[in-house]
Amino acid sequence: QVQVVESGGGVVQPGRSLRLSCAASGFTFRTSGMHWVRQAPGQVLEWVALISYDGSSKYYAESVKGRFTISRDNSKNTLYLQMNSLRPDDTAIYYCASHHGSDYGTAFDNWGQGTMVTVSS
Amino acid sequence: DIQMTQSPSSLSASIGDRVTITCRASQTISSYLNWYQQKPGKAPKLLIFAASNLQTGVPSRFSGSGSGTDFTLTISSLQPDDFATYYCQQSYGTLTFGPGTKVDI
Numbered sequence: 162q163v164q165v166v167e168s169g170g171g172v173v174q175p176g177r178s179l180r181l182s183c184a185a186s187g188f189t190f191r192t193s194g195m196h197w198v199r200q201a202p203g204q205v206l207e208w209v210a211l212i213s214y215d216g217s218s219k220y221y222a223e224s225v226k227g228r229f230t231i232s233r234d235n236s237k238n239t240l241y242l243q244m245n246s247l248r249p250d251d252t253a254i255y256y257c258a259s260h261h262g263s264d265y266g267t268a269f270d271n272w273g274q275g276t277m278v279t280v281s282s
Numbered sequence: 283d284i285q286m287t288q289s290p291s292s293l294s295a296s297i298g299d300r301v302t303i304t305c306r307a308s309q310t311i312s313s314y315l316n317w318y319q320q321k322p323g324k325a326p327k328l329l330i331f332a333a334s335n336l337q338t339g340v341p342s343r344f345s346g347s348g349s350g351t352d353f354t355l356t357i358s359s360l361q362p363d364d365f366a367t368y369y370c371q372q373s374y375g376t377l378t379f380g381p382g383t384k385v386d387i
Contacts, residue, residue, distance in 0.1 A: 206318075206326065206369060208377035222376070256325055265332035266314040266373030272325035 163187035163271050167257055170276030173247055183240040183257035183273055191235040194260030196269055197242050199253035199278075207253075210242065211260065211267075225251075247280045254278075284308050284372055286380035293385055301357040303383045305370035310350045314374035317346055317355045320382075321366045329368075330355065360385075 169181040183195070197209040210231040211220045219231050230243040240257050254277050258269035285308040295301050305315065313333035318326040328337045330346035333353060343358045357364055365387065370380040 205381050206371070206379040208379075258325075261328060261331060261337075263332045263335065265312065266316075267377060268316040268328050268331040268371070268373065269318075269326070270328050270337070272327070274325055 165257060165259075165271055165273035167255060167273040167276040170255065170278045172279045172281060174282050175248055175280055177247055178243070178245045179247060179278060181242040181244065181255055181257075181276055181278070183242075185238050185240065185257075185259070185271070188259060188271055190238040190259075194262070195231075195233060195240045196258050196260060197229075197231060197240075198256045198258055198269060198272075199251075200256070200275075201250075201253040204253075209255070212240070244278070247278075249280050252278060252280050283378055284311060284375045286370055286372055286378055288368075288370060288380040288383050290383060291381065292383065294387060295360050295385060296387065297360055297362060299360045301360050301364075301385060303355045303368055303385075305348075305353040305355070305380050307351045307353075307372055307374075309374075311372045311374035313349045314372055315346075315348070315353045316371045316373070317344075318369045318371065319364075319366045320369065326369065357385075 164186045167183045196211050212231045228246045232241045254275040256275045259271040261268040261270035287306045289304045315333045317330040320326040334346045345356050367382045367384045
């Protein structure tokens with residue numbers, strides 16, 4: 162049974178940092194690319210970052226490039242998102258999801274329940 | 283970035299209805315198009331990948347079609363569990379989602 166659980170969200174002041182974690186089980190984490198996707202309240206889903214199965218390749222949305230860092234620890238089946246220089250427009254529910262690849266690109270599978278990040282003074 | 287639009291933004295339907303949702307890309311994306319279902323307070327769920335492929339475990343009443351710029355998600359006979367918001371997502375360029383279509387009673 163697949164289980165994906167995000168944690169680490171909370172309320173943080175603008176300019177501060179936060180680290181999110183995502184613990185996965187029930188699928189082969191160590192061979193799966195992993196994504197972070199966020200959803201601001203009442204807004205559209207936004208892809209944030211992708212890391213390859215072994216951590217050697219990382220990709221970011223322009224909106225977070227240079228501020229956020231995605232990483233993983235395959236020995237712990239855990240994905241991370243280090244978020245620095247947070248801004249109010251980073252306020253969102255942050256989901257992790259596994260990479261679903263096909264002949265026609267990338268989809269998001271095995272989602273967690275999300276963790277809420279609120280950036281406010 | 284490739285922009286995605288969906289129509290309608292919301293619709294009201296009844297159990298047993300055939301429901302069709304349309305997604306349009308701002309440029310051609312071949313079949314690089316996926317569909318998700320999201321219920322309030324829950325994470326999205328992958329329904330269809332590569333425009334027309336049913337994800338494992340998804341009921342066969344869901345189907346997807348289209349290529350290029352215009353795509354369709356069809357629910358052949360709406361069930362109580364299907365009332366939700368549906369999103370399309372393209373992966374031809376930087377990954378982007380459509381604005382969603384809310385299906386309610």
